[in-house]
Amino acid sequence: MALGGLAGSNCHCQWGLSGILIGIVIMAAAGVFTAIPVFFDYFAYPWYYALCWFWFGLGVVILIFGIAAEIMCGDVLAKKAAAREIDEENATTPTPYIMIQ
Numbered sequence: 199m200a201l202g203g204l205a206g207s208n209c210h211c212q213w214g215l216s217g218i219l220i221g222i223v224i225m226a227a228a229g230v231f232t233a234i235p236v237f238f239d240y241f242a243y244p245w246y247y248a249l250c251w252f253w254f255g256l257g258v259v260i261l262i263f264g265i266a267a268e269i270m271c272g273d274v275l276a277k278k279a280a281a282r283e284i285d286e287e288n289a290t291t292p293t294p295y296i297m298i299q
Contacts, residue, residue, distance in 0.1 A: 214271060217264020224257030 232250040235242040 214264050214266075214268025217260050217267055219264075221257045221259075221261025221264055224260060225254055226257075228254035228257060 228250050231253070232247070234240055235246060
């Protein structure tokens with residue numbers, strides 16, 4: 199159950215995929231904000247570069263945890279769907295519906 203039950207019983211959170219995508223977006227944003235002082239000589243302060251490196255590092259950490267979560271947990275929805283497959287050897291045909299008049 200996601201977030202210890204706080205997210206509800208039908209929350210199918212995709213922690214791995216979300217971590218991968220959010221990590222890539224944060225790293226791309228850090229790259230764009232680093233390009234501003236490099237190419238335009240605007241905000242060329244040492245603390246600004248340190249903040250850009252911090253955000254890039256945070257994006258890398260989130261990306262790594264997202265990949266690890268995807269490898270270890272896999273796709274939760276695929277496991278639930280596989281549990282609903284029928285046994286073809288002992289399967290019976292459904293009863294036809296008859297209208298009552």
